[in-house]
Amino acid sequence: MKQFILYARKAVTSPDFHLDDLPGSGGRMDLVARCICNALWISHDLRRDSCIHVVACGSPNPPVVISFYGDKLRDVSPDERNIAAWIKKALALKRKNPGINIRKLSFQQLIEQLAAEGKMFYILHEKGRDIACVKLKANPVFVLGDHIGLPKKEEKFVERFEHEKIALGTTSYLASQCITVLHYELDKKINHAPVGI
């Protein structure tokens, strides 16, 4: 299982945001939805070996961890609006989707939980070690910041556990682009890469 953690400092924690204004009213929910799409979708299929945890730290009730699981998602399409609509439903505790889970959990609590499962963390950082030189362990957990980046305090917390800082080069990419590049690099490394139709 490949896991992605996105620290979304502005993503709102109430369902009262507008689908027509994801960047403003949603606290960059557009960015969140793009990351979810890139983490889980390929052409005409889902990546059933992947999940993404969004740590929403915006008002009014932070922090909330919204997790999407590729092997359990039902009836969600990969467009930003539809993904955001499902986040709205989940935050309203309305319609349940087996592939979407909401928890009242902080970034540090989530890291602790995954560390207790023996996971290795890969912090995505422009100044990290080039991914081409890194042999990734099985079941990696990739940690990414949002448009502003991962807060230093949270980065230091992850560093208490087994981790490595990795870079996709020196260009600063959007978090959603980093997820696509990571999948591409991992797909190349395995013989049975998922193939779209």
Ligand SMILES: C[S@@+](CC[C@H](N)C(=O)[O-])C[C@H]1O[C@@H](n2cnc3c(N)ncnc32)[C@H](O)[C@@H]1O
């Ligand atoms: C838009 S960037 C944030 C830029 C922010 N100014 C910073 O310095 O962190 C969003 C996230 O993508 C990841 N990222 C962007 N470019 C990267 C690169 N070349 N290598 C590794 N991670 C990268 C980092 O996790 C970063 O926090």
